[in-house]
Amino acid sequence: MDKKSLIDELAQIVGVENVFHEPEDLITYQYDAYLSRAMPDFVVFPTTTEQVSKILKVASREKVPFVARGAGTGISGGAIPVKGGIVVALSRMNKILEIDFESRRARVQPGVINLDLSHAMKDKGFHYIPDPASQQSCTIGGNVAENAGGPHCLAYGVTTNHVLGLTVVLPNGEIIHTGGKALDYPGYDLTGLLVGSEGTLGIVTEIIVRIEHRPEAVKTLLASFSSMLDAAKTVSAIIASGTIPAALEMMDKPAIEAVEAFAHAGYPVEAAAVLLIELEGLKDGMDRLAKKIVEICQSHKAIEVKVAQNEQERMQLWKGRKCAAGAIGRICNKYYLHDCVVPRNKLVAVLSEIYQIAEKYQVQVANVFHAGDGNLHPLVPMDMSDRDQVERALRAGDEILKCCIQAGGTLSGEHGIGLEKNELMPLIFNEADLTAMKKVKAVFNPEDLCNPGKIFPTPGRCLEVTQRPR
Amino acid sequence: MIFKQVAEIVGESNCLTEALQSYAVDGIVPKLVVFPENVEQVSALMKLADQERLAVVPRGSGTKMSLGNIPRQVDVVLVLKKLNKILEYEPDDLTATVEAGILLTDLQRCLKEKNQFFPLDPPFSSEATLGGIVATNSNGPGRLFHGSVRDLVVGIRVVHPGGVITRAGGKVVKNVSGYDMNKLYTGSLGTLGIITELSLKLRPLPEVSKTLLLRFSSLSEAARLVLQISTSELLATSLEILDSGAWEIMSRADPSINPGQGVAAPGVTFAARLEGLSENVERQIIQIREWGQQRGTTGAEVLVGDLHDKFWEKIQNHPQTFSVDASNTIRCKASLPASKVEDFFQTVKKIGHSQNLDPVMFSHAGSGIVYIYFGLEAVPTGVDRMSIFSYIIREIRNLSLQFEGSLVIEAAPTELKKKVDVWGPVGDSLKIMKLLKEQFDPHGILNPGRFIEGI
Amino acid sequence: MPIEDLLKNVGVDFQEDSVHEEIMKCVGCGLCLPYCPTYREVGTEMASPRGRIALAKEYFDGKLKITPRFAEHLYLCLECLACETACPSGVKFHRIMEPAREAIKKNLERPLWDRMVRDMVFKHIFPYPKRLQLLAGFLRLYQVSGLQWLVRKTGLLRSISESLEETEQMLPPIQPKALRDALKEVTPPLGGRKQYRVGFLSGCVMNLVFTPINLATVRVLARNGCEVITPRFQKCCGALHLHNGETDIARQMARYNIDIFEKLQLDALLVNSAGCGSALKEYGELLKDDSRYAQKASAFSQKVKDISEFLVEIGFVKPQGAIYRKVAYDDPCHLIHGQGIKFQPREILKSIPGLELVELKESDWCCGSAGIYNITHPELSMRLLDRKMAHVKATGADLLATANPGCILQLRWGAKRAGLKMDVVHVVELLDQAYSKELE
Missing domain, CATH: 3.30.70.2740 (Alpha-Beta Plaits)
Structure with missing residues (x-):
């Protein structure tokens, strides 16, 4: 089928005003928030599950690849149409369909913005818990595809722990429903399998999520340390003490300096590391708990511990953390934001190794991360006018990842594999492990039209593989 | 002939060929019961079973053998109780990796030494194995606060038909590398592979744990109270409702759980498990009691210490x-x-x-x-x-x-x-489930017929 | 992705010019998207700041020619600058958008009619105060003569174009010349001694349509110890030209205004129109490559202050007269995003006894006025306006305050469309009113 007839057919499904195919349109759909890009052939904007189904039927009949897209804030290239084809843009499927406070469930379309959902329930004191850094922009559909995390996932779990049911259009256009408002439906947990499948198993068009009452009290502390090691030890000590904070975030010296230069969040510049600790729950006992945390920090040589006394001070303490990536972006014109996880008792060792790697490649590295669950985010600045520096930055990044894996960690904690790390998958999974995943893909997406080129290493590409001891 | 091959794999002492009645599934007696000692043996057995098209029923302590439809065939019952080691326990990371045949109670005992626990309270607390709990997605009252199996398993090792051993997930608490296969195996009743190893998320033990029992003359008030609490800022670990029959059985079996006779039949019993800092446990008891009074509660009891433990053990082991x-x-x-x-x-x-x-x-x-x-x-x-x-x-x-x-x-x-399907309808995702089963177990040797729609 | 592929893919193609410098600051995170009103309404990446930057980059990299579709995408932008406030990397979006629009202007043949209208407005009217006044005279005649009534009744304009009709209905009454002349070139401080000598940019639209606001502004300044100089022969600030790719004309007008005000030895140069203030504060940037004016322009820009910014800075006299009403405040884009002024107008409103300030949802969203956006994109402009008015209605306020002439016009029209009986006023008018009530 030629391009013209395909456009006509797509236009019949969604209306001519919802199909885009001119270069001036397609240019803006080459990218997401990852570095790479690739040009699609069409962008379509469906508004219903049935339209998505019809689009996929056409695509699978014509063997045209397709990829779903939310807000395009993913950082592993999940929404980049590497094989061209159709971008199924879900930004207009942005309705909150149902909020059932008594059952603590909401049913939404995939294009609903994460933070909008919480705002819609604010009056009733409810919220949707997973809070990725991009929650102001990113969509619930994208969160489902990537199994997004966020600072408050330490205590409450990531997206998959909050998603209970899905409506999915399979790559062949069939519509299925998994899970629902209740728990424990009979059969395989397809909902769990689909969350985090990075849009390679189908297109999710409706999502049932858990919603919860907001905590009664929040206490936020900022502890600064003169050594990174002390800060990392404090993290382990807090975890071991029997307290799981709602959030436990860490920033190292380069990050603090960048933040202070641009945001003036009031972090002590002389500190080598700061911990941002947030406690949530009932107000009763909160002060005692905070005191206990302060004591742990002090016994690990904290040079200062600030406790926010009101909401304004709390926002001020979070300000630095929230704008950290942006602040680092102001120092350099690009940076590579990594995402890896290590066991929490290995934090100290891994961080010191990261600094050594940076030194070896003569690049800077700033760390801003979810220390509480061992989810590191080393940021390596890149100078795009200097090819050699860029290459060194990328190589350092690779080595940092490998070092995390050697420490018993994993490739990605919340950003996804996408096309960023697919070639690295053999570092943590052997052929048999990957084959099991490919069997799943073969069931849902046998022709590999649905978001091709993601997650799995390219067949035939040789990679020197040193697997971690298993 | 098969016995010989199996015995070669696991040793004769790990095979049972006689008096197998107690291993029957819905009355179907297996030909053989094997007790592999390690994952390699499980793999060899699965290779053999696949070649010989032997129907394999994986089993831990056998506490949930009643679950499922009547099997089409039972040849070998594969008992995993000898895979019972704790492979890694990292208290500072709040994670542990264990073999599937370990008893939940044994794991909890070990974790308790470090003031931690695996926050799952499924039935058969003293006999159930971790593998069985995960394969059947078996949960308890604590899931309200702590989540269920799917929320607590971070890594898994599975032996598939044909003997292939795979891993999924990892040992860290946050992981989006590849498909979340943990979820696929959780609750799959061993129809896709045999779980041999699990990595788990742990939690610190709460400072205080108490029970508030309230008695209501109508179910409606008890149920409304549950919703009032679950949609409030309060953070109960469990919120239970027992009808008069259930309460009667419990209190007859152990009258001590109703020490002041505050919760006397007839009526509906509401129970809340409240845990955490002492201050907020006390506050929640007062708050819920007050709400209960506004709803016309006719009696109340607070259980602490042994009585509290006993009460929840009975609920857990319902x-x-x-x-x-x-x-x-x-x-x-x-x-x-x-x-x-x-x-x-x-x-x-x-x-x-x-x-x-x-x-x-x-x-x-x-x-x-x-x-x-x-x-x-x-x-x-x-x-x-x-x-x-x-x-x-x-x-x-x-x-x-x-x-x-x-x-x-x-x-x-x-x-x-024979008359009713124990699972009920699965809906329009059945086709996908059947295809998954075909991919992972093409010859249908794992628990044939016990799972949904003949899987 | 293997490093070799990535190196090829990211294209280390850094170019050393100011537009590229700005473009490269964008890391493509997409955090600006939800703050962009057009993205929110339209939902396409082309209608988002990140998409516009991507398009501009393709053009400036020489990979894309300017086409009508390219222009269409870039002109859908309101230039409300909400994306600048949202951007964590500090991209100054307008520094990409303005050169891009300038390039469009130079490279694209617009449809004749569109070009004629724009040319008339930008080239032949706004740069010339006399002509603007003449036009105002005609408009006033049109309004008072009954012709307006006739035109509206007969639906004459609708037969030409619906958007033209809508635009005509939005036309505010032009103030009579006598009132306009009440604005003196020098106004002495009221009462006590002179504390500040300030210049006042009376604005082009502001002076014709909103003469009372200008008079109120000058009275408020005088009340706060200012000697106010309002040069008669100042020109339009050039903001509209800048937003519409007429950069050269904007530069000419900037040079003229700098010359006029420079010699006056002022402590500050005050503006009561957010759009003008924003443009004046950018003169330094606009003329940075002009060797003769670069330094002067940057000194000029540093003196420019929005009226509310200045009043709060000097610790304005708290009014004693009361206004018993409920007011909602709508942030003009070029005040909140363009100049980062958010709390000052609210502080002024809160200082007025009896006045209750209520929170307006999405108050930092563009009302759809956006310079001449309501003329060029009437449909989207009205969608934004209706969204705004729905939020205004929800506040239950009977007074709506803002701080920019375009916004006032648009919001008045919005109130009319929504059937809301409410006054739309400038913040400074309320302060002036409160001062004047002290005398009662």
Whole structure:
């Protein structure tokens, strides 16, 4: 089928005003928030599950690849149409369909913005818990595809722990429903399998999520340390003490300096590391708990511990953390934001190794991360006018990842594999492990039209593989 | 011939060929029971079984063998209890990796030394193995706060038909590398592979743990109270409702759980498990009591220490608590949106009464889970019991579906299973599930027929 | 992705010019998207700041020619600058958008009619105060003569174009010349001694349509110890030209205004129109490559202050007269996003006894006025306006305050469309009113 007839057919499904195919349109759909890009052939904007189904039927009949897209804030290239084809843009499927406070469930379309959902329930004191850094922009559909995390996932779990049911259009256009408002439906947990499948198993068009009452009290502390090691030890000590904070975030010296230069969040510049600790729950006992945390920090040589006394001070303490990536972006014109996880008792060792790697490649590295669950985010600045520096930055990044894996960690904690790390998958999974995943893909997406080129290493590409001891 | 090959793999002392009645599944006696000692042996056995098309039934302590439809075939029961080691325990990381045959109780004992626990409280607390718990997605009242199996397993090792060993997930608490295969295996009743190893998320033990019991004359007030709490800022670990029958059985078995007789029959009992800092436990007790009074509670008890533990052990082990005679009990589990619990309770009672039956019911009401117990003996002999029960189950199932939930028969006599599907309808995702089964177990040797729709 | 592929893919193609410098600051995170009103309404990446930057980059990299579709995408932008406030990397979006629009202007043949209208407005009217006044005279005649009534009744304009009709209905009454002349070139401080000598940019639209606001502004300044100089022969600030690719004309006008005000030895140069203030504060950037004016322009820009910014800075006299009403405040884009002024107007409103300030949802969203956006994109402009008015209605306020002439016009029209009986006023008018009530 030629391009013209395909456009006509797509236009019949969604209306001519919802199909885009001119270069001036397609240019803006080459990218997401990852570095790479690739040009699609069409962008379509469906508004219903049935339209998505019809689009996929056409695509699978014509063997045209397709990829779903939310807000395009993913950082592993999940929404980049590497094989061209159709971008199924879900930004207009942005309705909150149902909020059932008594059952603590909401049913939404995939294009609903994460933070909008919480705002819609604010009056009733409810919220949707997973809070990725991009929650102001990113969509619930994208969160489902990537199994997004966020600072408050330490205590409450990531997206998959909050998603209970899905409506999915399979790559062949069939519509299925998994899970629902209740728990424990009979059969395989397809909902769990689909969350985090990075849009390679189908297109999710409706999502049932858990919603919860907001905590009664929040206490936020900022502890600064003169050594990174002390800060990392404090993290382990807090975890071991029997307290799981709602959030436990860490920033190292380069990050603090960048933040202070641009945001003036009031972090002590002389500190080598700061911990941002947030406690949530009932107000009763909160002060005692905070005191206990302060004591742990002090016994690990904290040079200062600030406790926010009101909401304004709390926002001020979070300000630095929230704008950290942006602040680092102001120092350099690009940076590579990594995402890896290590066991929490290995934090100290891994961080010191990261600094050594940076030194070896003569690049800077700033760390801003979810220390509480061992989810590191080393940021390596890149100078795009200097090819050699860029290459060194990328190589350092690779080595940092490998070092995390050697420490018993994993490739990605919340950003996804996408096309960023697919070639690295053999570092943590052997052929048999990957084959099991490919069997799943073969069931849902046998022709590999649905978001091709993601997650799995390219067949035939040789990679020197040193697997971690298993 | 098969025995010889199996014995070569696991050693003769790890094979049983006689007196296998106790390993029968729905009356079907296996030819062989094997006790592999390590994952390599499991792999070799699975390779053999696949070649020889032997139907394999994986098993831990056998506490949930009643779950599932009647198997098409049972050749080998593969008992994993000898894979019972803790492979890694990292208290500072709050994670552990264990072999699948370890008893939950053994794991908890070890974790307790470090003031930690695996926050899952499924039935059969002293016998159940981790592998069995995960394979059957077996949960308890604590899921309201701590989540369920799917939320707590971070890594898994599985032996597939043909003997291939795979891993998924990892040992860290946050991981999006590749598909989340943990979820696929959780609750799959061993139909895709045999779980041999699990990595788990742990939690610190709470500082204080107490129980508040309240008695209401009507179910409605108890159910409304549960919703009032679960939609408030309070953070209960469990919110339960017990009907008068359930309470009677519990308090008769151990009168000490009602020390002041504050919660005397008849009526409906509400129970909240409150944990955490002492200050907020006390505050929640006061707050919930007050709300209870506003709803006309007729009695209250606070349980602490041993009594608290005893009470929750009975709730957790409800199949043992409420089925006086296991072989003569039908146990159904309904999963519903939490707001539908009250309606469901009332309607099920009506359905039971229409057949002159009074089922024992209790609910993890905060999570929308309702258990219904029918004693076979309640129907007089000479009447076609199975017809009556299959009618009742159809009615209750329709009700569950109408409420956007589901109904699973967790235990029932084989005769009844011949008449009703224990799982109920799966919906439009069945085709995908069948294809998954074909991919992972092309010859259908794992638990054939026990899972949904003949899988 | 293997490093070799990535190196090829990211294209280390850094170019050393100011537009590229700005473009490269964008890391493509997409955090600006939800703050962009057009993205929110339209939902396409082309209608988002990140998409516009991507398009501009393709053009400036020489990979894309300017086409009508390219222009269409870039002109859908309101230039409300909400994206600048949202951007964590500090991209100054307008520094990409303005050169891009300038390039469009130079490279694209617009449809004749469109070009004629724009040319008339930008080239032949706004740069010339006399002509603007003449036009105002005609408009006033049109309004008072009954011709307006006739035109509206007969639906004459609708027969030409619906958007033209809508635009005509939005036309505010032009103030009579006598009132306009009441604005003196030098106004002495009221009462006590002179504390500040300030210049006042009376604005082009502001002076014709909103003469009372200008008079109120000058009175408020005088009340706060200012000697106010309002040069008669100042020109339009050039903001509209800048937003519409007429950069050269904007530069000419900037040079003229700098010359006029420079010699006056002022402590500050005050503006009561957010759009003008924003443009004046950018003169330094606009003329940075002009060797003769670069330094002067940057000194000029540093003196420019929005009226509310200045009043709060000097600790304005708290009014004693009361206004018993409920007011909602709508942030003009070029005040909140363009100049980062958010709390000052609110502080002024809160200082007025009896006045209750209520929170307006999405108050930092563009009302759809956006310079001449309501003329060029009437449909989208009205969608934004209706969204705004729905939020205004929800506040239950009977007074709506803002701080920019375009916004006032648009919001008045919005109130009319929504059937809301409410006054739309400038913040400074309320302060002036409160001061004047002290005398009662």
